[in-house]
Amino acid sequence: MPEHHEEERQKTVCLQTMEPDVIPLTKTIDDCKVPTNEAENKDLDEYNFGPNFIKLRATEGVRELQTVIRDKNTPRTDFIFYADRLIRLIVEEGLNKLPYRKCSVTTPTGQIYDGLRYEKGNCGVSIVRSGEAMEQGLRDCCRSLRIGKILIQSNEDTHIAKVVYANLPKDINQRKVLLMYPIMCTGNTVITAVKILQENNVNESNIILLNLFCTPTAAHQLVSEFPGMTILTSEVHPVAPTHFGQKYFGTE
Amino acid sequence: MTENGVFPKMTRSASDSGSGEDMDETKSGHEMTPLSVSTDLGPASPNGPLRTPKSPSKISIKKRLRAPPGAAKPEETRVLHTHGRRTLYTAGRPPWYNKEGQLKDAFVIGLCGGSASGKTTVARKIIEALDVPWVSLVSMDSFYKVLSHEQHERAIRNEYDFDHPDAFDFDLVISTIQRLKEGKSVNVPIYNFATHARERNMKIIYGANVVIFEGIMAFANAELLKLMDMRVFVDTDSDVRLARRLRRDIAERGREPQGVLKQYMKFVKPSFEHYIEPSMRSADIIVPKGGENNVAINLIVLHVHNQLQARGFKLRSKLAQSSHNGQPMPGSLHILEKTPQVNGLHSFIRDKSTSRDEFIFYSKRLMRLLFEYALSMLPFKDVVVEIQPGVFYHGKRLAVDKIAGVSILRAGETMEQALCEVCKDVSIGKILIQTNLDTGEPELHYTRLPRDIKDQYIFLLDATVATGAAAMMAIRVLLDHDVPEEKIFLCSLLMAESGVHTVAYAFPKVKIVTTAVDRDVNEFFHILPGIGNFGDRYFGTDFSDD
Numbered sequence: 034m035p036e037h038h039e040e041e042r043q044k045t046v047c048l049q050t051m052e053p054d055v056i057p058l059t060k061t062i063d064d065c066k067v068p069t070n071e072a073e074n075k076d077l078d079e080y081n082f083g084p085n086f087i088k089l090r091a092t093e094g095v096r097e098l099q100t101v102i103r104d105k106n107t108p109r110t111d112f113i114f115y116a117d118r119l120i121r122l123i124v125e126e127g128l129n130k131l132p133y134r135k136c137s138v139t140t141p142t143g144q145i146y147d148g149l150r151y152e153k154g155n156c157g158v159s160i161v162r163s164g165e166a167m168e169q170g171l172r173d174c175c176r177s178l179r180i181g182k183i184l185i186q187s188n189e190d191t192h193i194a195k196v197v198y199a200n201l202p203k204d205i206n207q208r209k210v211l212l213m214y215p216i217m218c219t220g221n222t223v224i225t226a227v228k229i230l231q232e233n234n235v236n237e238s239n240i241i242l243l244n245l246f247c248t249p250t251a252a253h254q255l256v257s258e259f260p261g262m263t264i265l266t267s268e269v270h271p272v273a274p275t276h277f278g279q280k281y282f283g284t285e
Numbered sequence: 286m287t288e289n290g291v292f293p294k295m296t297r298s299a300s301d302s303g304s305g306e307d308m309d310e311t312k313s314g315h316e317m318t319p320l321s322v323s324t325d326l327g328p329a330s331p332n333g334p335l336r337t338p339k340s341p342s343k344i345s346i347k348k349r350l351r352a353p354p355g356a357a358k359p360e361e362t363r364v365l366h367t368h369g370r371r372t373l374y375t376a377g378r379p380p381w382y383n384k385e386g387q388l389k390d391a392f393v394i395g396l397c398g399g400s401a402s403g404k405t406t407v408a409r410k411i412i413e414a415l416d417v418p419w420v421s422l423v424s425m426d427s428f429y430k431v432l433s434h435e436q437h438e439r440a441i442r443n444e445y446d447f448d449h450p451d452a453f454d455f456d457l458v459i460s461t462i463q464r465l466k467e468g469k470s471v472n473v474p475i476y477n478f479a480t481h482a483r484e485r486n487m488k489i490i491y492g493a494n495v496v497i498f499e500g501i502m503a504f505a506n507a508e509l510l511k512l513m514d515m516r517v518f519v520d521t522d523s524d525v526r527l528a529r530r531l532r533r534d535i536a537e538r539g540r541e542p543q544g545v546l547k548q549y550m551k552f553v554k555p556s557f558e559h560y561i562e563p564s565m566r567s568a569d570i571i572v573p574k575g576g577e578n579n580v581a582i583n584l585i586v587l588h589v590h591n592q593l594q595a596r597g598f599k600l601r602s603k604l605a606q607s608s609h610n611g612q613p614m615p616g617s618l619h620i621l622e623k624t625p626q627v628n629g630l631h632s633f634i635r636d637k638s639t640s641r642d643e644f645i646f647y648s649k650r651l652m653r654l655l656f657e658y659a660l661s662m663l664p665f666k667d668v669v670v671e672i673q674p675g676v677f678y679h680g681k682r683l684a685v686d687k688i689a690g691v692s693i694l695r696a697g698e699t700m701e702q703a704l705c706e707v708c709k710d711v712s713i714g715k716i717l718i719q720t721n722l723d724t725g726e727p728e729l730h731y732t733r734l735p736r737d738i739k740d741q742y743i744f745l746l747d748a749t750v751a752t753g754a755a756a757m758m759a760i761r762v763l764l765d766h767d768v769p770e771e772k773i774f775l776c777s778l779l780m781a782e783s784g785v786h787t788v789a790y791a792f793p794k795v796k797i798v799t800t801a802v803d804r805d806v807n808e809f810f811h812i813l814p815g816i817g818n819f820g821d822r823y824f825g826t827d828f829s830d831d
Contacts (some may be wrong), residue, residue, distance in 0.1 A: 093681050094658075094660045094661025096665070097682055099680060103680065104671070104672065106670070125650075129626050138632050139636065140637055140815050140816060141815070141817025141818070141822070142813055142817060144815065146632065146636075148631055149632055150629065270678075272672060272676055
């Protein structure tokens with residue numbers, strides 16, 4: 034990214050100074066290599082990033098979705114179809130983390146069914162641009178949910194992420210926030226976004242991050258930075274499919 | 286070979302005009318009277334409502350009192366129940382299997398007799414008097430052998446003997462009747478009498494409760510005779526038969542009396558004396574005077590009715606009574622994990638005060654989760670894909686070529702869209718099963734399935750499964766189409782325990798996939814606490830709604 038662009042962007046909204054991109058590597062992450070067989074895939078599943086780091090159950094169906102999305106030879110129509118399916122699964126799983134209360138309903142046969150009702154007061158926040166790919170999936174589940182946006186760009190050389198634009202619901206501090214960002218390499222972008230949310234008085238524990246692919250580095254980075262935040266992903270793997278946004282939006 | 290235009294009344298296409306009246310006299314005898322029952326299986330009958338008598342269309346005549354719109358003639362549709370705004374058409378096909386889901390044999394009637402003896406009339410009268418749905422009529426004409434070029438030339442010169450047992454493909458006849466007897470669907474060839482070859486398309490005849498097989502050589506094969514539950518010989522005086530032939534061929538087909546007589550003497554008469562008349566010995570009943578003999582026909586019908594009654598039984602009431610209570614849930618049952626979301630969605634769609642808009646929205650979300658869950662149960666294979674130049678990823682892909690959805694109308698239809706959203710290029714079939722309010726039995730009214738269904742994995746869709754009677758019938762239909770049991774996934778939003786047990790007991794290899802199982806079924810076969818009538822709530826045809 035050329036320097037003068039960077040400066041233009043800094044004129045817009047919220048500015049955030051970032052610490053240099055130092056990634057504290059622990060031994061576990063150091064050991065992590067690209068798996069070369071099914072057994073090593075399994076080993077990768079063993080990584081534990083604490084109770085708030087949740088992985089979608091790796092059924093063979095989910096694995097297929099990941100395979101198609103990762104395959105560089107997948108045609109774009111297939112890519113979008115499978116990505117939307119995986120997004121939907123992550124969103125449905127994320128909604129499980131929202132608060133609810135018990136309630137009984139009367140069925141048409143006159144019987145009582147003991148179920149539950151979801152509490153109101155949630156919202157979505159997508160990190161532009163790839164996070165927007167997940168908006169539709171969330172919209173398909175919650176038709177009238179408020180969705181805010183944060184635009185962050187990072188310097189390609191220094192990996193320093195800068196906030197360019199943020200537009201959030203006014204009462205976001207009283208809401209549960211579903212933060213959407215599909216691909217995490219270093220985790221810097223998400224860290225920046227969470228800090229924006231915190232500046233808007235959102236409690237860390239009220240944030241649920243919806244993510245598709247995450248590197249062990251990013252996972253470790255996030256859990257150590259925001260231990261109270263719930264993180265939901267479908268896969269932890271040293272190689273993240275960084276082409277996701279470009280392929281999804283067709284700007285390759 | 287006669288030109289097309291010679292028989293303007295008879296013909297619509299070249300193949301019809303050549304359908305044997307010249308080269309094969311015995312055949313023309315069958316072409317006289319079109320049966321007054323509907324001939325085709327679907328609305329897309331190319332022949333229309335049987336105006337043109339032609340061999341191919343006569344090949345299979347299936348009587349269905351209630352068929353999809355456009356297929357059946359109006360007078361054959363009996364409206365028996367009008368319940369509020371809903372009209373139920375009864376007289377679909379009642380269960381043709383027992384409560385274990387095993388087939389009971391169809392009743393096969395063999396009908397033999399000389400040319401122009403009135404076999405077709407007798408068959409039609411039996412079908413009419415039987416007054417049971419799902420009767421298949423199979424004519425031996427479909428099973429003429431494909432002729433070689435040289436034989437074809439001879440046939441054109443009227444020198445090929447179509448009245449000899451060797452002219453028929455008995456192996457195919459036997460395998461076809463055997464399958465029909467087992468209640469399965471068959472592909473019957475369509476014989477083209479102009480080219481003496483089989484058409485590329487086959488005619489599908491679905492399984493039936495009564496199968497009538499007619500032809501001049503119907504009793505000529507011992508193995509075939511064994512398949513028949515009742516053998517009827519139509520014995521008409523040879524003078525009468527010759528007189529009919531003459532009248533038919535001369536008056537209606539414009540042929541020369543000399544030619545007709547010559548052929549009669551050369552092939553038809555010797556054949557009758559050699560093969561057909563002696564086969565009368567195999568008959569259980571001989572009907573003199575052919576189609577005019579109402580006494581004989583009534584006797585036959587009475588017997589068939591008794592036989593059918595002896596085989597039939599009440600299925601659904603048995604299913605509802607059959608007690609599986611306390612038994613553990615079968616291993617073939619897979620219930621979607623009851624996460625807060627799933628539970629919340631259930632709360633929405635079960636609540637009777639939920640608006641239709643919300644009902645549709647939330648049930649669709651639940652369906653999507655259901656299908657993702659079901660898809661993950663299909664077989665997968667390991668694959669290695671390149672994710673970046675030189676970097677490989679060990680993943681999975683479906684080891685399944687094709688998946689078809691088959692919905693049980695009407696409620697099952699609501700699930701088609703959700704299936705399409707998770708499954709690219711899925712083909713969709715439909716089965717209509719309704720409950721006969723008189724008997725409480727499910728009845729099969731309509732089937733439309735993808736062609737190559739036996740090679741595919743099948744997601745059988747029904748929103749709710751209470752007693753399991755309809756699901757069982759649909760599974761039976763699939764099995765009759767040669768779908769292996771283990772390739773069937775029964776997908777529903779809600780099942781009752783009794784339905785689970787019934788289906789699992791009858792078809793242990795069928796995977797049952799659902800989002801919840803309720804305990805009870807009430808006397809109206811509704812699930813308790815349940816969801817109400819899913820189809821009514823989804824389509825807005827319930828009476829409580831505005």
